[in-house]
Every structure is written in C-alpha cells, then in structure tokens.
Amino acid sequence: MSRRFTLMYIPDSGKQVRRLLISHRLLVSALVAVLLCTALLGYVVADYFRLQLDQEQFNQLLVENSEQRQQLGQMSRDLNGLRHEMIVLAESDARVREALSPTTENLVTVPVGIGGAIDTSTADMTELQKQINSLRLAIDLRRESQEEVRNLLNDKHSLASATPDGWPTKGWLTSYFGMRSSPYTGRRKMHEGLDIAANTGTLVTATADGVVVKATTEPGFGKVVMIDHGYGYRTIFGHNSKLLVKAGTRIRRGDRIAEVGNTGRSTGSHLHYEVRLNGVPIDPRKLL
Numbered sequence: 001m002s003r004r005f006t007l008m009y010i011p012d013s014g015k016q017v018r019r020l021l022i023s024h025r026l027l028v029s030a031l032v033a034v035l036l037c038t039a040l041l042g043y044v045v046a047d048y049f050r051l052q053l054d055q056e057q058f059n060q061l062l063v064e065n066s067e068q069r070q071q072l073g074q075m076s077r078d079l080n081g082l083r084h085e086m087i088v089l090a091e092s093d094a095r096v097r098e099a100l101s102p103t104t105e106n107l108v109t110v111p112v113g114i115g116g117a118i119d120t121s122t123a124d125m126t127e128l129q130k131q132i133n134s135l136r137l138a139i140d141l142r143r144e145s146q147e148e149v150r151n152l153l154n155d156k157h158s159l160a161s162a163t164p165d166g167w168p169t170k171g172w173l174t175s176y177f178g179m180r181s182s183p184y185t186g187r188r189k190m191h192e193g194l195d196i197a198a199n200t201g202t203l204v205t206a207t208a209d210g211v212v213v214k215a216t217t218e219p220g221f222g223k224v225v226m227i228d229h230g231y232g233y234r235t236i237f238g239h240n241s242k243l244l245v246k247a248g249t250r251i252r253r254g255d256r257i258a259e260v261g262n263t264g265r266s267t268g269s270h271l272h273y274e275v276r277l278n279g280v281p282i283d284p285r286k287l288l
C-alpha cells in the first residue's frame with residue numbers, strides 16, 4: 001500500500017479548488033530527476049568554465065608560440081651571422097696557410113666545413129641544431145688548422161734562427177771556399193771555409209742560435225769554437241786570440257763568442273769561418 005500526498009491549489013475566492021494526488025514513488029522519482037538535472041547542470045557549468053580556462057591558456061600559448069617563433073628567427077639570423085664570420089675566418093686562415101706554404105705539401109688541407117645558410121623564415125629547432133653542430137665542427141677544424149699554422153710558424157722560426165746568416169766578424173774576405181794552393185805546402189787543397197782578415201781582438205759573433213759544442217785549442221785551427229745549431233747546421237770559428245764561451249754555452253745569433261787572432265796554422269790575423277750542413281762544408285758566402 002503506497003502512501004499518497006495531496007497537492008492542493010487554492011485560487012482566489014469563487015473559483016474551484018484543485019487537488020492533485022501524488023504517489024510517494026512519483027515524488028521520489030521527481031526528486032531524483034531534479035537531483036540528476038542539478039548534477040548535469042553543475043557538470044555543464046564546470047565544463048564551461050574549464051573550457052574558458054583552456055581557451056585562456058590556449059591564447060597564452062599562442063602568444064608564447066609567436067614569441068618563440070620570433071626568437072627562433074632571431075637565433076637563426078644570429079647563427080647565419082656566426083656562420084658568415086666563420087667563413088671569413090676560414091678564408092683568412094686559408095690565405096695564411098697559402099702564404100706560409102704555397103705548395104701546401106706540408107699542410108693537410110682543412111676544409112671550411114660549414115653547411116648552407118639557414119632559411120630564417122622556416123627555421124626549426126632541428127635545423128638550428130644541425131647548424132650549431134656544423135659550426136662546432138667548423139670551429140674544431142679552425143682550431144686544428146691554427147695549431148698546424150702555429151707549428152709551421154715555430155718550425156720556420158726555429159729553422160730561420162738555426163740557419164747561419166750574416167758576417168761573423170767585421171773584416172774583408174781574403175780567401176774563399178773551394179780549391180786553393182795551400183799557403184804552407186803550395187799544393188792544391190780544399191779550403192772548407194772563408195778567411196776574413198781583421199785586426200787581432202776584433203769581436204767574433206755567432207751567426208745563428210745554437211749550443212757551443214767545442215771551445216778549445218787545436219794545432220790546425222788554434223783557438224777554435226764550434227757551434228751546433230740543429231737542423232744539421234754547425235759553424236766553426238778558427239785562429240781566435242781569445243775564446244769568450246765554453247762548451248755547453250747556449251748561444252743566440254749575434255752573441256760574442258771570441259776575438260780574432262792568429263793562433264794555429266795561420267799566416268796573419270784572420271778568422272777562418274766554416275759552415276757545415278750534415279757534416280759537409282758548404283760555401284758560407286751564400287749565407288753572408
């Protein structure tokens with residue numbers, strides 16, 4: 001047996017009163033329906049606000065995206081600038097290398113190693129990363145090349161300072177390199193150096209950097225100095241009156257090493273100057 005409710009509608013006087021019989025089940029169903037509707041409405045309203053929020057975030061993201069695109073464009077322009085500077089560097093590097101070694105046989109040819117320019121309007125992160133990698137490679141290559149150039153310069157510098165150059169004393173040539181009649185025996189004999197006549201006591205200076213390997217007195221050369229310059233070069237200074245260095249002394253070109261004299265087998269005050277390359281006497285006149 002179901003309970004029932006009665007809903008009464010009482011209008012203004014003179015009109016009929018209306019009654020409505022409502023079963024308990026109907027009332028419960030109506031309540032459930034109202035609750036469901038409320039929940040649905042709540043959900044819809046919440047969803048609406050959520051969408052509203054999403055839209056805001058979306059707009060914000062759009063703004064950020066546009067900003068980042070601009071930054072990306074700027075970055076790719078910067079990268080293009082760097083790339084251009086790298087090319088300029090590579091070109092000047094190539095000129096230095098060519099000037100140092102026109103035949104380039106001493107140098108491993110180092111390529112420029114730079115990719116093409118980026119299209120700054122369509123640049124994306126992958127493209128930028130590629131460009132950065134390429135620049136990094138180019139920088140490594142430049143570094144390698146600079147190292148080579150530095151070594152080559154050092155070598156050239158060392159060779160230049162080790163090669164005898166200039167006059168070892170102030171005087172005048174009295175005897176050349178080559179076959180000549182010996183002043184003692186009259187027989188033709190090889191003269192393996194230059195004789196430079198000068199007053200006794202005139203300074204004798206080294207003609208290249210090196211180390212004194214001999215500073216002693218010998219029957220032939222008298223008081224003699226021998227300097228090793230490396231690269232196969234040695235110089236010999238004979239007939240001195242006085243030695244100013246000892247074996248083992250490090251010598252720079254222009255350092256005073258002796259004074260001219262007339263010691264050993266000599267017929268007058270002069271310097272016997274000899275240059276040897278890999279043990280073979282060469283004509284020092286080519287190096288004066």
Ligand SMILES: [Zn+2]
Pocket residue numbers: 175191193194195271272273
């Ligand atoms: Zn001589």
